[in-house]
Amino acid sequence: GENVEQHPSTLSVQEGDSAVIKCTYSDSASNYFPWYKQELGKGPQLIIDIRSNVGEKKDQRIAVTLNKTAKHFSLHITETQPEDSAVYFCARRVYNFNKFYFGSGTKLNVKP
Amino acid sequence: ETGVTQSPTHLIKTRGQQVTLRCSSQSGHNTVSWYQQALGQGPQFIFQYYREEENGRGNFPPRFSGLQFPNYSSELNVNALELDDSALYLCASSRGGAQEQETQYFGPGTRLLVL
Numbered sequence: 001g002e003n004v005e006q007h008p009s010t011l012s013v014q015e016g017d018s019a020v021i022k023c024t025y026s027d028s029a030s031n032y033f034p035w036y037k038q039e040l041g042k043g044p045q046l047i048i049d050i051r052s053n054v055g056e057k058k059d060q061r062i063a064v065t066l067n068k069t070a071k072h073f074s075l076h077i078t079e080t081q082p083e084d085s086a087v088y089f090c091a092r093r094v095y096n097f098n099k100f101y102f103g104s105g106t107k108l109n110v111k112p
Numbered sequence: 113e114t115g116v117t118q119s120p121t122h123l124i125k126t127r128g129q130q131v132t133l134r135c136s137s138q139s140g141h142n143t144v145s146w147y148q149q150a151l152g153q154g155p156q157f158i159f160q161y162y163r164e165e166e167n168g169r170g171n172f173p174p175r176f177s178g179l180q181f182p183n184y185s186s187e188l189n190v191n192a193l194e195l196d197d198s199a200l201y202l203c204a205s206s207r208g209g210a211q212e213q214e215t216q217y218f219g220p221g222t223r224l225l226v227l
Contacts, residue, residue, distance in 0.1 A: 003154075004154075006154075034215065034216070036218070041220075042220055042221075043114075043116075043118075043202050043218035043219050043220045043221045044155065044202070044218045045114070045218070046215060046216075046217065046218075049215060089154050089155070091154075099157050099160070099168050099170065100145070100155075100157060100216065101157070102147075102154030102155045102156070103154050104152075104153055104154050105152070105153070105154050
């Protein structure tokens with residue numbers, strides 16, 4: 001299908017633990033996969049992205065992995081902090097076409 | 113902050129009315145995409161404007177229309193409003209060619225309530 005399957009829909013972790021969110025897609029023409037963080041009352045904010053010619057990308061406590069063969073990509077947040085609490089969205093873009101398809105979101109709650 | 117601004121922040125309309133939402137893109141960006149985000153859902157692509165022309169459209173009826181101006185700002189117009197049009201409307205700006213855009217940056221959104 002067009003959309004991206006995102007799991008879990010809610011995730012609760014203790015401060016300092018790791019959080020992992022996974023997305024799957026079916027269109028092999030997808031070539032770009034951004035992750036967005038959306039806080040209450042705000043627009044989505046880009047936190048990390050990965051292109052299809054790369055398997056992993058890391059930025060401080062945040063990392064994204066991509067498995068093109070299995071058509072899934074994951075967001076990893078280590079040493080979680082209360083300010084990481086938000087809704088996270090994955091998305092994909094099809095090569096040669098600027099339409100972005102989003103997952104349904106994961107509400108992350110980091111308990112202090 | 114992304115530099116993408118939207119107005120108004122909130123809007124209340126009644127069924128059957130028309131609404132215009134506005135977006136100013138980030139400096140240096142030539143493309144604006146519009147999304148509808150229903151409560152508890154991910155953004156759904158409405159359409160994209162690249163250099164003042166529509167450059168792709170999602171599964172939205174013709175009563176959703178748009179414009180892009182020479183300064184790359186954009187408007188989203190919705191005619192004959194329905195209750196299901198109640199949502200957060202997001203615009204995202206980016207730069208690049210007609211077929212391969214760079215990263216999209218979102219504005220804060222306009223919350224539309226249709227009564």
